[in-house]
Amino acid sequence: MVEAIIFDMDGVLFDTEKYYYDRRASFLAQKGISIDHLPPSFFIGGNTKQVWENILRDDYDNWDVPTLQEEYNAYKQDNPLPYKELIFPDVLKVLNEVKSRGLKIGLASSSVKADILRALKEN
Structure with a gap:
């Protein structure tokens, strides 16, 4: 008997992948770096x-990658995901149906905890 359903967050409840790609591309463009050679x-x-090696390719050794990562982390904080806009259309309906059947709901994600909590709070 099913007692609970666990949903993944990114790509299942929220259509975040394009936003993630565009945010990364925007940040890197400010640094003169393109990711056009990589699919989302x-x-x-x-x-x-691995991500930085593939982004920077032959220029990898010319960059201070830890600093670049820190700058990208700050950029992400300044450009948070608009979860309210990115929620898939039927998510709330499905979650309400699951809840009405008495099932427990779990959320799985590799996103940082602050983003997970914000996504839950905003929706």
Whole structure:
């Protein structure tokens, strides 16, 4: 018997992948770096070192990558995801239906906890 349903956050409840890609592209464009050579799917689930190596390619050793990462983290804080705009249309209806059936609801995500809590609070 099913007692609970666990939903993933990004890509299941919220259409975030394009926003993530565009935000990253915007930040990097300010640094003169393009990610046009990488599809948006490349950034899903990648580890940080691998991501930077593929973004910077032959220029990797010419950049202070830890500083670049810190700057990107600050940029993300200044440009948070608009979760209210990114929620898939039927999510609230589905969650209400699950809840009305007496099932517990869980949320799984590799996003940072602050983003998870904000997404829940805004919706």
